[in-house]
Amino acid sequence: MRPRAFYALIVLEVMAVALAFVCAFFYRNYLLGSALLIMPVAWGSLFAIVSIGPFFVAKAFDRRMVVIVLEALALGAPFLFFPGVTLSYLIPSLVVVFAVIAWGERESRQELENGMKIKFFRVVKPMLGRTLTAGIVFAILLYVPQWEQKKEFVSQSYFDEIFSWSMSVVKKTYPNIEPDSSLMIAAKGIAEKELMDKPMFAALDPAVRAREISLAAEEVLKNLTARIPLEVKPDEKINDIAYRFVANTLRDWYEKTGKAFLIGLGVLMFFVIRGVSMILYIPLSALAFLFYQTLFAMRIIHVSGESQLKEVIEYS
Structure with a gap:
């Protein structure tokens, strides 16, 4: 009779592959504008958590590599016919994903095998x-292809959120x-x-103050419109003006530098998101x-001690 962990491992591996597909599916929908960003983030987080199970249950590293290949393919499946x-372009992207995940898996495996005790957080880091x-x-x-295709480097909805946050200082x-x-x-x-x-000014009559404010406002408006390198109207919202300015600036940079701009923006975006993550x-x-701990409670895995002989070099 096969041990319980044999079937549990298969279930965990299938779950990990399925979660990779669901995460990519919702990210695809997010790019198409039919899903919120929180959806792929949530499913991706669940994928990372569930992947811990097969890592501890599976003994063979080769088997883990096969499963990681399947996870990478599951990530790419929703984008096979994506605009x-x-x-x-997709295949090299998936190769990069596989290489990075396999790299982390290998480092964690070495930490698990070389340590005297299983220090969970150190192992899975x-x-x-x-x-x-x-x-x-x-x-x-x-x-990146969405940037190049639409030439829309900043989503107005997300720009408005950032702009609203920055306006709290103003x-x-x-x-x-x-x-x-x-x-x-x-x-x-x-x-x-x-x-x-x-x-x-505070001592002036209210009517006089109102008139002075109107005159000063017209002067301020004149100075603002002169400094903004766009055609603007007095009734246009300042967040829309700011968005047009940023979008036009980025578009101009792209037209001048081409692919180099996309690479630079991608690298900048990586470090920003990596810091937030x-x-x-x-x-x-x-x-x-x-x-x-749930895997322990379900008796899928347990900790046992073993003695090992190691070769060492001594003085002759």
Whole structure:
């Protein structure tokens, strides 16, 4: 009779491959605009956690390499007929994903085999870290063709979120300015703040103050429109103006440098996302540890001690 771990390993491997496919499927839908980014992130995190199971249950490293190949193929399956992605581009991308995951698997395997005790977090750190890196690289590699095809290097929805966050700093100085305020309202807010800082202005009649603010706002508006290298209207929202400015600047850089711009932007995006993903690593490793303990509770794996003989070099 086969041990319970034999069947559990097959189930865990099938789950890992299936989760890789689901993660890629939702990322594909995200690129098409029909899914939220949180969906592929959530499924990708679950994939990384479940992959811990086969790593500890499987004895043969060769078997793990075969499963990682299947996981890479599952990641690529949803993009076989994706706009802008050809087989000649997809296959090398999957090879990179396989190499990075296999690298982490090998490092974790060496830590597991060479250590006197099984230190879970130390063992899985290379594996989880490389899996996160592989996911980020794959996401960027599949995102680059969208940049080149649409020439839309910044999504307006995500830009608006970042812009709104940055405007929270501006609001401390100019509390009347909102991210979706028109340029005229923003000019009025700047003018009002500057005039209110003058003691003599506060003593003026309300009607006079309103007139002075309007005159100052027109002057501020004139200065702003002169400095912005775009055709803008007073009733246009400042977040839309900022987005057009950034998008046009990036588009101009792309037209001047071509592929070099895409590579540079991809590298920059990798380091930004990699830095943010380190925050995700802590809860991810904690959940992986709970899954690891679940395998013990289900008696799929257990820890046993063994003595080893090692060759050493001594003085003659």
